[in-house]
Amino acid sequence: MPEEKKVVLKIDQMSHSFGGLKAVSNFNLDLPEGVIWGIIGPNGAGKTTVFNLVTGVYRPSQGHIHLLGEEITGKKPFTIVAKGAARTFQNIRLFGNIPVLDNVRIGMHKNYRPSMFDCVIRDGKFRRAEKKMREESMELLARFNLHGRADEIAKNLPYGEQRRLEIARALATNPKLLLLDEPAAGMNPNEVDKLMEMVYLIRDEFKLTILLIEHQMRFVMRICEWIKVMDFGETIAEGVASQIQNNPRVIEAYLGKGVN
Amino acid sequence: MKKVWRNLPTLRLLIYAVALYILLMLLSSGGILNDYLMIIINICLIYVILATSLNLINGITGLFSVGHMGFAAVGAYVAGTFTTLVWKLPNDGSVSTTLLFIVALVLGGIGAAIVGALIGMPALRLKGDYLAIVTLGFGEIIRTIINNIDAVGGPRGLLGIPALSSFTIIFVATVVTVLILRYLVYSSHGRAMISVREDATAADLVGINTTKYKVWAFVIGAFFAGIGGGLLAHLIQLAHPTQYGFYASFLVLIVVYIGGVGSMTGSILAAFVLTILEKYLLPMLLQWAGLGVEWRMVIYSLLLIIVMIYRPEGLMPREAKFMIPEDH
Numbered sequence: 001m002p003e004e005k006k007v008v009l010k011i012d013q014m015s016h017s018f019g020g021l022k023a024v025s026n027f028n029l030d031l032p033e034g035v036i037w038g039i040i041g042p043n044g045a046g047k048t049t050v051f052n053l054v055t056g057v058y059r060p061s062q063g064h065i066h067l068l069g070e071e072i073t074g075k076k077p078f079t080i081v082a083k084g085a086a087r088t089f090q091n092i093r094l095f096g097n098i099p100v101l102d103n104v105r106i107g108m109h110k111n112y113r114p115s116m117f118d119c120v121i122r123d124g125k126f127r128r129a130e131k132k133m134r135e136e137s138m139e140l141l142a143r144f145n146l147h148g149r150a151d152e153i154a155k156n157l158p159y160g161e162q163r164r165l166e167i168a169r170a171l172a173t174n175p176k177l178l179l180l181d182e183p184a185a186g187m188n189p190n191e192v193d194k195l196m197e198m199v200y201l202i203r204d205e206f207k208l209t210i211l212l213i214e215h216q217m218r219f220v221m222r223i224c225e226w227i228k229v230m231d232f233g234e235t236i237a238e239g240v241a242s243q244i245q246n247n248p249r250v251i252e253a254y255l256g257k258g259v260n
Numbered sequence: 261m262k263k264v265w266r267n268l269p270t271l272r273l274l275i276y277a278v279a280l281y282i283l284l285m286l287l288s289s290g291g292i293l294n295d296y297l298m299i300i301i302n303i304c305l306i307y308v309i310l311a312t313s314l315n316l317i318n319g320i321t322g323l324f325s326v327g328h329m330g331f332a333a334v335g336a337y338v339a340g341t342f343t344t345l346v347w348k349l350p351n352d353g354s355v356s357t358t359l360l361f362i363v364a365l366v367l368g369g370i371g372a373a374i375v376g377a378l379i380g381m382p383a384l385r386l387k388g389d390y391l392a393i394v395t396l397g398f399g400e401i402i403r404t405i406i407n408n409i410d411a412v413g414g415p416r417g418l419l420g421i422p423a424l425s426s427f428t429i430i431f432v433a434t435v436v437t438v439l440i441l442r443y444l445v446y447s448s449h450g451r452a453m454i455s456v457r458e459d460a461t462a463a464d465l466v467g468i469n470t471t472k473y474k475v476w477a478f479v480i481g482a483f484f485a486g487i488g489g490g491l492l493a494h495l496i497q498l499a500h501p502t503q504y505g506f507y508a509s510f511l512v513l514i515v516v517y518i519g520g521v522g523s524m525t526g527s528i529l530a531a532f533v534l535t536i537l538e539k540y541l542l543p544m545l546l547q548w549a550g551l552g553v554e555w556r557m558v559i560y561s562l563l564l565i566i567v568m569i570y571r572p573e574g575l576m577p578r579e580a581k582f583m584i585p586e587d588h
Contacts, residue, residue: 081467095458106455109448110467119447
């Protein structure tokens with residue numbers, strides 16, 4: 001008998017409105033462990049809102065979200081991170097004025113927390129935690145080919161490296177689920193290929209389940225095992241890449257209706 | 261040897277501090293620094309405490325608090341009331357006055373920290389300008405409450421506070437404050453506070469409890485402001501509501517911004533430069549130029565404007581090497 005795969009993220013009947021606008025309505029998802037799934041849709045379809053709801057930035061007006069079997073609906077963002085969900089942002093949101101290394105170390109803060117008192121008296125607990133944080137951060141940076149940049153101010157990095165740093169910072173929180181919001185935005189085809197390789201690699205290496213939002217169809221169609229299409233907050237289609245590409249509702253959402 | 265020196269910033273900081281202490285002591289006992297100048301030096305040191313603690317709130321955590329002297333007032337009154345009451349008790353000399361004074365200062369600090377937590381918690385929902393208005397309001401509320409409590413002298417102020425703030429005590433308190441804040445800023449908790457300043461939403465989403473760190477910044481900042489207030493009260497032997505109005509808070513705020521917001525080195529430097537300028541150099545200069553002393557604030561403000569135009573990042577926006585611990 002084939003073993004049923006564990007569901008990492010389960011969303012039931014989730015809806016959210018901003019005032020009178022229904023940003024997300026009746027969204028359902030059962031994300032199995034270890035997959036790479038995608039959400040696509042035209043601008044304003046509610047994709048990022050889904051991410052914001054899952055990570056606790058907004059509280060859904062209706063529905064339930066379970067992460068690894070535990071209800072996280074309406075929990076605070078930092079508790080949801082602690083339970084294993086990490087994300088990146090559509091428009092990169094690094095801690096710009098501080099060094100690259102510190103960006104990653106801040107992500108690690110929740111895993112090692114000597115008390116403030118330990119920090120002030122510089123005791124062994126503090127030193128051990130700092131040592132581990134530094135070592136692990138440097139390893140992580142090396143993994144993303146950023147170890148040479150550790151002492152640089154984050155905002156001075158070129159765009160592609162900032163994107164990588166953001167992923168590294170998300171991984172520093174030691175997540176099970178990684179939400180990538182338009183990871184390929186602003187990248188050329190060559191960079192997109194490299195990104196694709198990297199997404200596969202980090203999934204296997206860090207044993208992640210990945211849900212991503214993306215506009216670059218080439219990327220989505222090749223990397224995502226399952227795709228959900230949203231338009232005006234509704235899920236209008238889902239399936240594997242080939243099903244999506246030929247779905248008339250999807251074509252309509254992107255290109256509009258024919259005249260006759 | 262040179263390398264070892266460079267790699268031991270904490271030792272360097274302590275050596276600089278001890279050297280400065282010995283130098284000032286020698287100058288004072290040699291009669292070069294008279295009593296008036298020593299009071300100015302003491303006030304400089306107290307401003308270091310006030311400015312570095314405000315810098316933790318405004319510069320490191322990125323909250324905009326403008327009511328810092330309100331916390332200092334709590335410290336001044338709590339410590340002042342404690343010592344004046346204790347001094348009325350018969351004392352056969354078995355209890356060290358220094359120890360009692362330290363207890364008084366810590367009590368003042370704790371009182372201020374409690375007020376800091378009370379202000380911090382509701383104020384957390386607000387950002388930037390709105391938070392500034394709330395802290396401004398709270399600072400004034402504290403002052404007004406004190407003004408109306410007869411037991412601590414009301415508008416007459418708290419009189420007869422024993423002169424316990426010696427140069428040595430103030431100096432030690434300043435060094436300890438700077439060391440603690442420096443160790444705190446350069447730790448994972450400090451980085452968490454910085455992440456709140458940089459991008460609170462992103463911080464929340466990498467697992468930082470931003471609310472907690474905002475409250476902590478207020479609590480710790482207020483604690484040291486309370487210590488500073490206690491020292492000030494026992495230096496000038498008076499605590500008066502007018503000393504802690506928003507004008508006084510602005511003076512501390514100016515020290516932080518002229519020094520370079522977020523830089524502890526900057527706050528320390530500017531505390532000395534601005535206090536000496538305002539209390540000593542400008543009056544002397546004005547007298548020499550035959551102008552009235554009422555011109556002092558005009559020139560002082562003019563200098564601030566000039567600094568802000570030509571050096572908007574502050575005098576010392578980057579931390580000096582000895583201010584960054586070796587194990588960071």
